[in-house]
Amino acid sequence: ELNFSSDIDLIFTYPELGETTGKSQSAKSPLERGQGCVTNDEFFVKLCRKLLTALSANTEDGFVFRVDMDLRPYGEGGPLVMNFDAMESYYQIQGREWERYAWIKARIIAGDKAAGEKLLQQLKPFIYRRYLDYGVFESLREMKGKISLEVQRHGMQDNIKLGSGGIREIEFFGQIFQLIRGGVVPALQTRRIQDVLPILVEEGFIEKAVCEELLAGYVFLRNTEHRLQEYADMQTHQLPPDELGQACLAASMGFENWKAFSQTLFMHREKIHWHFNTLLELRNA
Structure with missing residues (x-):
């Protein structure tokens, strides 16, 4: 669910420990063929560093993506790349609750996709518990x-992603059902919130009217987000404070003026x- 000026969250991994076969595959003797071999870890660390440079380097043509690596195990201070067994061990022993939310949206984008799907299967018990996990509410x-x-601290009430009634609350609404019931309702093991909400209706967890209002709000907020970011290619979710910016945003969203746009956004x-809030309060009742 990338937006117009989104960064991408990457996690690098490889199947197993071992060594590369070396540089001289055409050499006649095993000794010659082994020259220049390195561990798989060394190889993939070097490869991933080069990839990150290629993706984020700012050239005369711009850059490919802003890249965020903080979702990897141990965060910013963790290894750049880990093998499958190390990844599984980390999440089963040290995985934090917020990482479960992040992994709901994980998908394989490059490399050996069959191996990647195998890893996702290994991590499913961490993401989706085989019991009704009501601890997710807390x-x-x-x-x-x-x-x-x-x-509140940074005055971000007009942030359409993180502020009250923003994109994040819609995502949390769906994800809380996914994490609680995803282990026993496999249909909920899907990435797109626009797919999750109708499934919640089909399973009898929410009313159709709730789904329709959340989907309508999601589309409106995402379109607003795109318009905000298309202006000067800025990675922002903050509504413009100036009259010109407000007029431009309203017009780009098909409204005659800022007041009309603001009323619809507020609704x-x-x-x-x-x-x-109703969802969280129901659990408290």
Whole structure:
């Protein structure tokens, strides 16, 4: 679900420990063929560093993607790449709740895709528990509390992603059902929130009207996000504070003026926030 000026979150991994076969594959003797061999870890670290440089380097033609590697095991201080067994061990022993949310959206984008799918299968018990995991509610409240604190601290109430009734609340709404019931309802093991919400209706977890309001709000917010970021290719989710910026955004969204746009935006955000809070309150009841 990339937006117009999105960064990409990458996690590098490889199947197993071992060594490369060396540089001299045409050599006659095993000794010659072994020259220049390195461990798989050394090889993939070097390869991934080159890839990151190629993706994020700013040239006269711009750059390919902004790349964020902080979702990898141990975060910013962790190894750049890990083998499958090390990855599985990390998540089973040290994996944190927020990492489960992140892995819901994981997909294989390069390399040996069959091996990658095998890894995803290995990690499923971490992401989707085989029991009804109601502890997710508490972790979600904690994450949402931290986000809300940051929003207040930095004056980000007009942030359509992190603010009240923003994109993140819609994603959390769907993901909380995925993490609680995904292990026993395989249909919920899907990445797109636009697929998840109708499944929740089919399974009887939410009303159709709730699904329709959340989907309508999601589309409106995502379109707003695209328009914000298309302007000067800025990675932002903040509504413009100036009249010119407001007029441009309203016009790009098909509204005659800022007031008309703001009223529609407010309506969507109010509905989203109400549904999100209602979900959390139901668990408290």
